[in-house]
Amino acid sequence: MRLNFAGVKRKELYSPNHITNDSLILNITAEVLKTFGHKVSIYDESFIETYGIEEDYIFSMAQGIAGLSKLKEIESEGRFIINSPTASLNSYRTTMIKMLTDHKVPFPKSILLNDKNISEDYFGLFGAKKLWLKRGDVHAEHKEDVTLIYSKGELLTTLEEFTRRGIKNAIIQEHLPGDTIKFYGITEGDYFYWYYLNGNNHIPFEIDKLKKLAFTSAQILGLDVFGGDVIISPTGSISVIDVNDWPSFAPVRDKAAEAIGKLIHRKVLDYVNQN
Numbered sequence: 001m002r003l004n005f006a007g008v009k010r011k012e013l014y015s016p017n018h019i020t021n022d023s024l025i026l027n028i029t030a031e032v033l034k035t036f037g038h039k040v041s042i043y044d045e046s047f048i049e050t051y052g053i054e055e056d057y058i059f060s061m062a063q064g065i066a067g068l069s070k071l072k073e074i075e076s077e078g079r080f081i082i083n084s085p086t087a088s089l090n091s092y093r094t095t096m097i098k099m100l101t102d103h104k105v106p107f108p109k110s111i112l113l114n115d116k117n118i119s120e121d122y123f124g125l126f127g128a129k130k131l132w133l134k135r136g137d138v139h140a141e142h143k144e145d146v147t148l149i150y151s152k153g154e155l156l157t158t159l160e161e162f163t164r165r166g167i168k169n170a171i172i173q174e175h176l177p178g179d180t181i182k183f184y185g186i187t188e189g190d191y192f193y194w195y196y197l198n199g200n201n202h203i204p205f206e207i208d209k210l211k212k213l214a215f216t217s218a219q220i221l222g223l224d225v226f227g228g229d230v231i232i233s234p235t236g237s238i239s240v241i242d243v244n245d246w247p248s249f250a251p252v253r254d255k256a257a258e259a260i261g262k263l264i265h266r267k268v269l270d271y272v273n274q275n
Contacts, residue, residue: 008058032261
């Protein structure tokens with residue numbers, strides 16, 4: 001069965017330090033789909049915001065609100081999309097934090113900042129000397145979008161910068177000590193890969209528990225292709241601190257693209273047979 005696919009390339013704005021890597025994983029996935037006999041056309045996220053897509057079968061790395069909103073319209077027409085734009089929107093921090101904590105996924109204490117609570121003493125509230133300030137929507141456009149804060153003055157200054165850049169939502173988040181681990185996953189094919197991002201201590205932990213938390217978090221958000229970060233505490237407990245939609249898979253790009261392509265091919269055939 002030969003199908004016409006559209007691949008949606010992420011806006012460079014949402015690929016800080018990963019522009020090439022994000023393009024490569026999408027393009028290699030397209031090549032894998034071609035080995036199954038499918039035709040693939042690649043579109044920029046900015047293009048689909050205005051013009052949409054004619055193809056009925058879509059795989060997307062779009063991350064901006066305009067692109068995802070357009071894809072939601074397309075999805076509502078009954079067309080096939082991986083990752084679902086709803087799942088991608090679920091990975092925006094303001095939504096992700098609520099969904100994961102509601103499902104009892106271990107997650108650092110997090111508070112959505114607004115005009116009414118901006119003056120709170122969060123250092124006292126959290127009993128900490130440092131806290132994380134993170135934008136509430138897309139994961140990052142600049143390195144300052146995820147910033148370790150050491151004072152109330154620094155917090156207010158950074159929030160003012162967020163406002164100047166049009167960032168409407170921000171999260172203040174507990175800092176968890178321990179090793180940071182980055183993970184990548186793909187549903188159904190059971191593909192999973194992890195590595196230390198700053199494994200200074202290499203604290204022993206249960207790998208099966210890490211994998212279960214990663215896949216559970218992705219399932220809650222509705223993601224098929226996902227990545228994220230966890231903290232391994234000094235006692236070996238695991239807390240999820242981030243889950244994102246379709247990362248670059250840079251350390252394992254070729255193997256990941258093969259697994260992603262096979263997943264898309266398998267799921268689209270199921271979709272066609274059901275419709």
